[in-house]
Amino acid sequence: MASSVFRVLSLAILAFACSLPFAAGNSHILGYSPSDLHSEPRLLSLFDSWNLKHGKHYTASQRLEKHKRFQIFRQNLMRIEAHNSKEGSTFKLGLTRFADLTREEFMRSRRLGLKLPAHNLGSLRRTLHLHPKSASSVPAVSDSVDWRVRGAVTEVKDQGMCGSCWAFSASGAIEGANALATGSLVSVSEEELVTCSSASGCDGGLMDDAFEWVINNGGIATEEAYPYRSYGGSSGACNIEVEENYKTVTIDGFADVAPYSEQALMEAVSKQPVSVAIEASAMDLQLYAEGVYNGTCSSDPYDINHGVLVVGYGSEKGVDYWIVKNSWGLSWGEGGYVRMIRNGSPFGICAIHSLSSYPVKAASGSSLVAES
Template identity: 40%
Template sequence: MEARHSKWMAEHGRTYKDAAAKARRFRVFKANVELIDRFNAAGDKRYRLGTNRFTDLTNAEFAAMYTGYKPSPSPSEEDKQKLPGFMYANTTLSSEDSVDWRQRGAVTDVKNQGSCGSCWAFSTVAAVEGIHQISTGNLVSLSEQQLLDCSNSGGCKGGNLGGAFQYMANSGGVTTEAAYPYEGTQGMCRFGGSSSGVAATISGYQNVPPNDEASLAAAVSNQPVTVVIASSGSLFQHYATGVFTANSCGNRLDHAVTVVGYGTEADGSGSYWLIKNSWGTTWGEAGYMRLEKDVASSSEGACGVAMAPSYPVVA
């Protein structure tokens, strides 16, 4: 186990301030690796666990540092801001349909929010990157830091999605990642509207009808969609590959991600949502997760994926 820890430290560039800190982290690493090994040896799930850059964190530490969704403090005010209706209500899908917006050029590379709980900015920006490419043909990496500094929708301790979308609609747009790079901490707003080089604009956002995976699929077939999921469990923390199942998580929403597609497993064993996360590429399937789709036992979807989806609207 010490050899595995040393190898893991080298792979992830992890260092500790002293021997005592290393010893504490080794104990956490050992407990997590034993969990991973037991789970994989059982072999009774559609997914596998693995080590990643979170393996020396307790689950409580992980949840505190890397999630970050907060519902709007004023839902009634947010309801006034969102656009009415659901524009994809009449979309017809077949059971064989699959969508992968990565293959259609509407998804930027996986990003890393670091230990700032800014998932709300990453998930909404990814959705705007998607609809901007779909409507203009240009894929541009947009600035999460602008939202973190300027939107008043949240900070490193979490934020809400409707406020982030509304900020992008009201502020004149969002600039590029290159012009306003991510720093992983909240600072003073340095965006000055059109003079700052707006790269993408939206007119507002709509909500997908909640607890309805068919409506979510209709929306995702047309553009990437922001969703909120329950992600703080230890199985989610160590997810490596395969289809993460509904019986592996609850519905206490705490993390915002982006659904960029859906499909069916090659062996026909079930369907999945394709989730883009913001924890870097060492987590999951190079930063992505396949999450069980069309859960018969719950209208909320696996990990609550269908409870609160929303998407940006362009004029």
């Protein structure tokens, strides 16, 4: 009798737990209840709440577009719940800011932007680019590193509908190198990189080219002096006055990480934040909410299409991961970050080992000290 009562209670508790809303660790991602999928009014209410959260409004004349977005939202929520119901997954999906887009629409929204030359990746590899003042010692690799807690990473930013991921990746690496060298964390201008360093503007670029431009230009302006204006997808003309007179942050050179080596990337990240390229067009990355990502992205180096910033690495319950800062705003992932599995393969998850580099800047007396 007692065992039967215990079994009934256990099943009731399990049923209650399964009906609880999913709320990602990121408070900017709207939570949901699995039962929402079985109620049209609740699903519509959830969609309205999601639209309100993301500042989306539909007029009466846009009812067909709203209906289309709602159907995509429903399909994505079904996909999210199917994934989250699986046992053993190391990550969760959620109603990110991209939950009303198909994969094809997301790809067309220019949220990526890494632009590789027509020739192969091997010809891209440069070993070291050092100017006279620079230094390049690699410290011993520790078990975990998080440059966010050491004052070398600025807030999460948003590239918008401009293919400027490369500029955000490069700016983050420059910010980290400068903070470690000077002891001062300064947010630098992605807009200057987009409008002044590249003829392609929002149509893509490379992090190494951004580093090269900053060196040749004699520095880069701060975010405050040259704020980001290309969010909507159109980059304007270079502000020559700011470019010439506000060269606030400088670097001495840059180095490329040996490709296809997890150990080489770890050694680099143990020293400072590192720009990397990944393949980021997978639907489960578009809807990533939390956990250690081990999803369906391509690990082929020739598929890389997005520049991001590795700001550390660690382990959770025996699963090793990279800490990756993205440029899709706060309403995606873990407050704009994704932890990506370190799986020991040559190319790494989403080909993260394929194309990595970092700026080099000589330390001053007030530089931050890397902890072991």
